Amino acid sequence: MSNKSSDNSGSLPVADRLIFLIFFIIVFIPMLHPLGLPIPITPPTREFYNAVLSVPNGGVVLIDDRNGFATWADISPGEVALYKQLFQIMREKNVRLIFFSGAVEGNQNSQRVLREFVGQPYPFNTDPAYGKTWVHLGWIPGEETILAGMVNDMISTAPSDLYGTPTKDMEIFKYVANKAAPFDKVTGDDINLFAAIHSGTPEAWIRQWSTFGDSWGGNPHGNIIEIFSAGVIPWATPFIEKGQMRSYIGGQRGGAEYEILTANPGSGSSYMDAQDFAHLFAITLIVGMNVWYLIGKSKGGLKK
Amino acid sequence: MTPIEAIISSILVIMVWSSLYRITWVFRIAENMIIGLYLAFTLVNGINVVQMRVWNPIFVQGNWITPIWIAVVFGLLSWTRFNKQTMFLSRWSLAFLAGIGTGITAGATMDAQIVKQIAIKAWDITNMWTNINQLIIIICTVTVLIYFSFTYGQKGIMKNVARIGRLLLMIGLGAVFGLMQMGNFAIPIGLLSDMSIAPGIYVLIIASIIIAIDILRRRAGIEFNLPTKKEN
Numbered sequence: 001m002s003n004k005s006s007d008n009s010g011s012l013p014v015a016d017r018l019i020f021l022i023f024f025i026i027v028f029i030p031m032l033h034p035l036g037l038p039i040p041i042t043p044p045t046r047e048f049y050n051a052v053l054s055v056p057n058g059g060v061v062l063i064d065d066r067n068g069f070a071t072w073a074d075i076s077p078g079e080v081a082l083y084k085q086l087f088q089i090m091r092e093k094n095v096r097l098i099f100f101s102g103a104v105e106g107n108q109n110s111q112r113v114l115r116e117f118v119g120q121p122y123p124f125n126t127d128p129a130y131g132k133t134w135v136h137l138g139w140i141p142g143e144e145t146i147l148a149g150m151v152n153d154m155i156s157t158a159p160s161d162l163y164g165t166p167t168k169d170m171e172i173f174k175y176v177a178n179k180a181a182p183f184d185k186v187t188g189d190d191i192n193l194f195a196a197i198h199s200g201t202p203e204a205w206i207r208q209w210s211t212f213g214d215s216w217g218g219n220p221h222g223n224i225i226e227i228f229s230a231g232v233i234p235w236a237t238p239f240i241e242k243g244q245m246r247s248y249i250g251g252q253r254g255g256a257e258y259e260i261l262t263a264n265p266g267s268g269s270s271y272m273d274a275q276d277f278a279h280l281f282a283i284t285l286i287v288g289m290n291v292w293y294l295i296g297k298s299k300g301g302l303k304k
Numbered sequence: 305m306t307p308i309e310a311i312i313s314s315i316l317v318i319m320v321w322s323s324l325y326r327i328t329w330v331f332r333i334a335e336n337m338i339i340g341l342y343l344a345f346t347l348v349n350g351i352n353v354v355q356m357r358v359w360n361p362i363f364v365q366g367n368w369i370t371p372i373w374i375a376v377v378f379g380l381l382s383w384t385r386f387n388k389q390t391m392f393l394s395r396w397s398l399a400f401l402a403g404i405g406t407g408i409t410a411g412a413t414m415d416a417q418i419v420k421q422i423a424i425k426a427w428d429i430t431n432m433w434t435n436i437n438q439l440i441i442i443i444c445t446v447t448v449l450i451y452f453s454f455t456y457g458q459k460g461i462m463k464n465v466a467r468i469g470r471l472l473l474m475i476g477l478g479a480v481f482g483l484m485q486m487g488n489f490a491i492p493i494g495l496l497s498d499m500s501i502a503p504g505i506y507v508l509i510i511a512s513i514i515i516a517i518d519i520l521r522r523r524a525g526i527e528f529n530l531p532t533k534k535e536n
Contacts, residue, residue: 011323011325011326011327012323012324016324017324017325020324023492024492024496027489027492027493027496028496028500031496031497031500032500070491071487071491072494073490073491073492073493073494073495073497074487074490074491074494076494104345104346104349104350107349108345108349116305138353138356139349139353140353141350141353143405144405144408144409145404145405145408148408148412159357159361160356160357160360160361164356164360203413203416203417206416206417207409207412207413207415207416207417208408208412210416211412211415211416229484229487229490230483230484230486230487230490231480231483231484231486231487232483233483234476234479234480234483238421238441239416241437241441242420242421242423244416244420250483251483251486251487251490252486252487252490252493252494253486253490267494267497270497271490271493271494271497274493274496274497275486275489275490275493278489278493279486279489282485282489
């Protein structure tokens with residue numbers, strides 16, 4: 001098998017093309033004929049689910065959604081399931097939801113999830129509950145500075161919502177401002193649960209939000225939950241160990257588990273058979289190529 | 305997703321993935337289109353934010369005395385970069401942003417990522433795993449730090465400790481790499497799933513036929529004069 005590109009146009013070597021072709025065929029088969037392999041629930045997903053459930057009656061959840069277009073397939077299963085569970089506790093426990101996005105793509109994806117998957121009327125301000133029990137503040141540029149601003153003085157940091165309505169006149173912010181102390185500023189201490197959805201590493205939210213406590217529910221500090229790509233899990237584990245983060249949903253796999261827990265089977269669960277096949281293919285390639293390398297080396301045919 | 309959206313999405317995905325077969329004008333069109341669309345999308349959202357958070361409060365609602373002017377001035381100063389004589393003024397915007405960013409991040413980093421991480425919890429008699437985790441964190445921190453210490457020669461026992469640090473580092477990086485692959489598999493699987501059902505599957509079938517024809521055409525030595533870009 002030739003390992004060289006068949007032309008000089010920057011195309012992949014023939015061997016690489018074959019690997020991709022086999023990969024696509026292997027993951028495509030379970031999509032046409034699902035096998036329904038079991039998906040066990042891992043402790044972080046269960047803890048994530050419990051964290052959302054434990055928001056007290058009349059509590060407040062702050063959600064920063066930064067899921068990008070490129071990571072939509074990986075992160076959206078968890079994102080959609082979280083939005084559905086949040087709106088469920090909003091209806092059952094009168095919980096207030098404050099959405100915003102620190103990234104331009106996240107703003108668009110967040111609105112898409114609310115519109116297409118949660119079924120909120122669009123434009124959102126046509127929903128009678130909008131501005132009273134939930135609000136979307138849109139894209140707030142400023143990266144980590146904004147995270148600090150949102151927990152120090154939310155109304156000054158986000159003076160208007162997605163539609164330009166002043167936040168200080170909104171019922172939801174009046175409720176949050178008066179809940180802990182009369183006519184108080186809206187700060188991180190008024191928030192019962194912080195949720196971040198992103199494709200980066202988890203430090204920024206831990207840095208800015210983990211020191212803010214929950215002045216109503218009596219929960220300890222570190223009431224942060226995050227949804228991110230599976231590759232970020234090792235970065236998050238030390239924060240959970242030290243009590244700075246409550247739990248996480250790691251990529252498509254975590255999203256599939258969370259869909260099962262919330263009884264909302266969606267795209268994540270349907271991807272899992274293909275994920276299993278893809279991993280088997282990767283393991284076969286790794287083992288096969290190492291065996292091939294060692295045999296070649298023992299025969300003296302390969303140079304180190 | 306509407307059928308039209310699904311068809312457009314599938315066509316664009318296949319245009320980008322066509323680079324796995326061969327880099328042609330099809331891939332170049334998709335590449336440039338996606339970059340252009342993203343820039344346009346960001347620009348439109350940026351203008352919306354300026355209109356809603358700057359223009360409307362000042363000029364529509366008439367809040368003339370507002371701290372927003374500080375942001376406006378620094379924002380406009382960053383545009384002085386386009387003229388060589390006024391270029392130095394743009395440094396003020398950058399310095400202001402960098403200063404605030406560093407101030408907000410540095411203080412919080414000390415607490416969240418250094419002080420809390422090196423703080424050792426008390427011995428937990430109810431959960432042995434917690435104690436083992438604490439022990440692993442301490443061993444990993446010390447041995448990896450020794451591995452990365454280049455100020456003295458690693459000899460004797462220090463050499464062995466550094467070797468343990470290197471092994472632990474490899475285990476950690478292996479775990480990260482494995483999980484990264486999980487994420488990398490997730491993206492094509494998610495995109496491919498749209499092509500396993502109608503109307504995406506029709507796009508996939510047509511694309512497969514076109515690629516098959518191209519393979520046969522190239523084997524037969526037939527050339528179409530299509531604008532392909534050669535890599536240097």
